[in-house]
Amino acid sequence: MSRERFFADEHRIIDAAISLICENGYEKFSTRRLAARLGVSPMTLYNYFSNKEEIVQVTISTAYEKAFEAIQDDLRGYFERESACPLMGFVEMGRKLFAFSKQYPQMYALVFVMNFSPYRDQPSLVECYNYTFKKVFERLVDKNIEEELHRHIYLFQVLVSALVRNIYNKLGPTDEETFEINLLLAYNRLLKPFERYFAVCQGIQ
Amino acid sequence: MSRERFFADEHRIIDAAISLICENGYEKFSTRRLAARLGVSPMTLYNYFSNKEEIVQVTISTAYEKAFEAIQDDLRGYFERESACPLMGFVEMGRKLFAFSKQYPQMYALVFVMNFSPYRDQPSLVECYNYTFKKVFERLVDKNIEEELHRHIYLFQVLVSALVRNIYNKLGPTDEETFEINLLLAYNRLLKPFERYFAVCQGIQ
Numbered sequence: 001m002s003r004e005r006f007f008a009d010e011h012r013i014i015d016a017a018i019s020l021i022c023e024n025g026y027e028k029f030s031t032r033r034l035a036a037r038l039g040v041s042p043m044t045l046y047n048y049f050s051n052k053e054e055i056v057q058v059t060i061s062t063a064y065e066k067a068f069e070a071i072q073d074d075l076r077g078y079f080e081r082e083s084a085c086p087l088m089g090f091v092e093m094g095r096k097l098f099a100f101s102k103q104y105p106q107m108y109a110l111v112f113v114m115n116f117s118p119y120r121d122q123p124s125l126v127e128c129y130n131y132t133f134k135k136v137f138e139r140l141v142d143k144n145i146e147e148e149l150h151r152h153i154y155l156f157q158v159l160v161s162a163l164v165r166n167i168y169n170k171l172g173p174t175d176e177e178t179f180e181i182n183l184l185l186a187y188n189r190l191l192k193p194f195e196r197y198f199a200v201c202q203g204i205q
Numbered sequence: 206m207s208r209e210r211f212f213a214d215e216h217r218i219i220d221a222a223i224s225l226i227c228e229n230g231y232e233k234f235s236t237r238r239l240a241a242r243l244g245v246s247p248m249t250l251y252n253y254f255s256n257k258e259e260i261v262q263v264t265i266s267t268a269y270e271k272a273f274e275a276i277q278d279d280l281r282g283y284f285e286r287e288s289a290c291p292l293m294g295f296v297e298m299g300r301k302l303f304a305f306s307k308q309y310p311q312m313y314a315l316v317f318v319m320n321f322s323p324y325r326d327q328p329s330l331v332e333c334y335n336y337t338f339k340k341v342f343e344r345l346v347d348k349n350i351e352e353e354l355h356r357h358i359y360l361f362q363v364l365v366s367a368l369v370r371n372i373y374n375k376l377g378p379t380d381e382e383t384f385e386i387n388l389l390l391a392y393n394r395l396l397k398p399f400e401r402y403f404a405v406c407q408g409i410q
């Protein structure tokens with residue numbers, strides 16, 4: 001088997017594993033089901049991975065990266081476009097996270113709720129956060145405010161993640177309208193006061 | 206066996222089950238270990254409970270009630286004392302939750318992190334929240350502000366619970382000082398603007 005062929009197959013296995021976990025949840029995932037989905041024997045999988053644990057590990061890493069790449073691509077506009085207020089990028093991140101949790105609830109649970117300890121320090125997760133901070137601070141007029149702004153962004157992100165998680169866990173109202181009201185309220189209280197430190201945010205009400 | 210004796214024994218079993226879960230976590234809990242802790246045979250437990258599931262269920266309910274009774278007792282001062290600003294009661298609730306998570310991490314995980322779906326609508330949990338809202342709204346001068354205040358209190362509580370949960374999960378700094386800074390920042394942004402609607406909060410800076 002060629003090197004290209006090997007990696008193409010590995011990719012196909014991981015894609016199928018992500019689909020299976022998204023459809024049925026992590027608990028029901030097994031190499032037997034994965035092999036059936038791919039139309040191969042379970043033994044075939046062991047040409048690519050040494051055990052189930054390795055498949056799961058690579059699958060979760062890949063899921064993380066896919067989730068954050070998708071979110072990050074959409075966010076470039078908010079954080080890099082000259083005419084966009086970068087603070088509003090965090091509102092957009094909240095909306096993306098909410099949409100992701102609704103569209104792929106199993107994947108959302110895997111990446112954001114189950115909190116597998118080896119995976120939560122994922123480079124893609126850390127990178128995504130660092131990228132947004134960097135892009136915001138680049139455009140900050142008054143550098144003295146950096147630490148205070150950082151703390152407010154942190155609180156905003158913790159709050160929005162918790163709102164999405166509560167909706168996923170069906171605690172309180174789960175509709176998009178209520179989420180949007182809470183998201184904007186959080187923005188108004190925690191980030192809006194910093195708009196005056198960004199030339200581009202001045203016009204926004 | 207007398208009725209009193211029966212309930213006293215039942216109580217002792219639940220106390221031991223709470224201790225065991227607090228010490229070793231839920232995963233390692235078994236009726237065998239529980240019986241060993243009590244110095245009885247596993248069969249003896251079945252005079253009181255029909256199966257392990259029932260023991261766990263009653264134990265978690267009791268843990269919930271203990272957690273909330275303890276927190277609620279401490280909070281009466283903030284929510285009922287004429288001279289205390291009731292909004293500050295929510296800051297105190299945050300501190301209690303943080304202290305609880307540090308003192309009884311296993312119990313905290315059981316009640317607040319694992320999110321066992323049948324237990325999260327616990328009457329004591331709902332009661333505790335309703336009690337604090339009621340006590341705050343009783344003293345609200347302008348009733349038109351009630352809905353807006355309710356939404357802000359909700360956001361504050363979601364944020365503070367998430368901060369404590371992140372600390373438990375060792376995401377970000379876990380020290381008390383950072384928690385206290387974030388807690389007061391959340392208060393200043395979300396609840397402090399409402400102090401002017403409470404006669405008793407006026408003097409607070």
